[in-house]
Amino acid sequence: MTHGYYTSGEPIADAKAPAGAIEERWTTRKFEAKQVNPANKRKKKIIIIGTGLAGGSAGATLGEAGYHVQQFCFQDSPRRAHSIAAQGGINAAKNYRNDGDSVYRLFYETVKGGDFRSRESNVYRLADISRQIIDQCVAQGVPFAREYGGLLDNRSFGGTQVSRTFYARGQTGQQLLLGAYQALMRQVDAGNVELYPRHEMLDLIMEDGRARGVVVRNLIDGEIKHYTADAVVLASGGYGNVYFLSTNAMGSNVTASWRAHRHGALFANPCYTQIHPTCIPVSGDHQSKLTLMSESLRNDGRVWVPKKAGDTRRPYDIPEDERDYYLERIYPSFGNLVPRDIASRAAKNVCDEGRGVGPGGLGVYLDFADAIARLGRDKVEAKYGNLFEMYERITGENPYDTPMRIYPAVHYTMGGLWVDYDLESTVPGLFVIGEANFSDHGANRLGASALMQGLADGYFVLPNTIGDYIARNSLPPVAETAIGEAQERVRTRIERLLSIDGDRSVDSFHRELGHIMWEYCGMERTEEGLRKALDLIPALREEFWTRVKVTGKGEELNQQLEKAGRVADFFELAELMVVDALHRAESCGGHFRAESQDEDGEAKRDDDNFGYVAAWEWAGEDAQPVLHKEALNFEYVKPTQRSYK
């Protein structure tokens, strides 16, 4: 059936979660999994793309289990994966605060926070495993914050009222990543993991419908190489850089996932992008990226704007009764700690009313004056010192004396390659973990849950499911023809990019694409805007393929060529994101459709028509994508309107 811009395919019948009580499902699945004999493991090869929290922890664990792992990253060292930039913390249902937390509560809040667009079985498993992650990281020497008694400290995060977030000052991601990286390095030294930094995956080697290897480009000398294996794991992160300006690292890209998508891996919920409420506002056209200020700042900082539109007085000249602490006013029970989608939209709304602060009026205040008065400057500094420093460095303003200015920015993508309960994509033998898959966060990710998912997938889930695939399938050596075809695709594409020799830089196209996406497929979307984007993107893509200028050669370190390949993939992804956003005519999580709101202007979900995962199939360059639906059943957490009032 066609719908103008997509066609409908068969629904997804089975996501492979075992039946039975939700508490038992993961145990059941592990018991049913076929095992690989320890002596055989070293003969089995696994390729992993990416070395962040998901990839690093998976590589370390699979290497330790005895598999032969080949692992690739585009950075010069696995320690630089973008997980390193996560600031705030990692959730775990340890109930160390005695505040009524439990696995069930974390599960419940994650399903609810994701606006009922994630799979219950996966989320329960995630909440359950969260406790083991903390044990593992502590054993590795991760220096989490501690109480004077020597026990671990916790704090709370947006969207939750218990303190379940473990943290290492404002550098939790860094410390967790170093733990995984060090464990991975240990396996490299032991000879179980072969490491290939400064290599980028450019295609998948397919044989008999299975993923059997990858073609990579050595970024130092441009050599095109191939590696084959029994299974391939993508741990290549999210695709927020499709917006050009985002909080992602500059190199974060969608290429690995997109190449797999073109071979039959379904891409699920591509339009689900998280807009993070607390980023430093844009300062000018030179800007290359946006910097996030940890959400933990909202524990003590109070968000406000002037009550009057167009009030340009300095913040401290605005008396208390002329300020609007709008989050505390609208959402009294959660206040400044409402979830990210709520906080982001509320900021946009007050700015749209003309009450935004700072250059261009695109900012709101995050004010620490009360916290400093209550706790003293020293305590505030101990908690948030490095974040304050970072803010001052970027803006030239001192947040101890004047309130920070923040504005929402593109941060995390909840969409990604579709995976079943085993984290296997629709391409047999291709597993997808961490931010690169779509599975656990629904339409909105709660703070401190990304690190939890990356490490749950890498340390505990994948190592227990991938063996079942390897044990059940006898995989003969890969034929030369399959390898040759994949290499040929890569070579042709590189030659094509280099031969255009146009007059516009790669970045200029990327910026323009980003503007279209932010304008029409950003925080708030309308049918009209999305249709407009569907006109603009293909036209710009065509222009890219005729006018882009890629300097240099293929056989050398060539950063322009790297970017060009990534931006070419962003163009195709962007179109799919818009198609997905257009077909989902409901508001949901970070995805707000202006046509779907209640009388208070809050997002209005439509469970009857959209209570499913949208998984898209690539149908060819000039064909419309095919929509497959995975129905979501809620046996434990009954969908309700989310209210934080």
Place this chain on the structure above:
Amino acid sequence: MKLTLRVWRQSGPQDKGGMVEYKLDDVSPDASFLEMLDVLNEKLIASGEEPVAFDHDCREGICGMCSLVINGTPHGPERATTTCQLHMRKFKDGEVIDVEPWRAKAFPVVKDLVVDRSAFDRMIQAGGYITAPTGTAPEAHATPVPKPDADRAFEAAECIGCGACVAACPNGSAALFLGAKVTHLGLMPQGQPERWDRVVSMLDTHDEEGFGGCTNTGECTVACPKGIPLDVIGRLNHDYLKATAGGKKR
């Protein structure tokens, strides 16, 4: 702002390389140093020249990928700052700025401003970890860690592995990098069983990789964007002596 940049250009490891001068008008004082280089590269591409290769990724001061010796100082003139967090408002209008790669025997130049820092990974492989196989960990609260130890371990663990310490050291020593890791792991109770083997093995690898010896000039800690204190080197030396002369190594 108007600027004159003198940038190190080197087409590959075998090329001799040299400084090339570029002029830029209209640089925003709010731009970061790397964004300023983006502007230069856009200009070079427009005029048909090869853009300058440089390493960067997160652009928020934590990944450790950005490098650059700016006016003779690793990561530039601002204390405790990575190049990506250095903003042009710290420079004067009309200034002449020299931009060079890290210079150290153990960090060979790959191209222009890009160097090979993989020796750092090999030092970590030699023992910069705690052996804790997945799934075998005891309950996290089973071992309390005194807060002062946890805090000091954290400060050392903040090292981003950028290599500025090596670039600043007249001997090309990586003692600060090594000291930071040995201190981080050596202060945690979990790090004790491997403490003595770790320091010996890592220091041996350090020397094999071609890093120079430490003579306590202290340039490393001055250049460090994360302010890793010099006393981590004291701890490195202490642990090394105890491990070897004290016979602690297994």
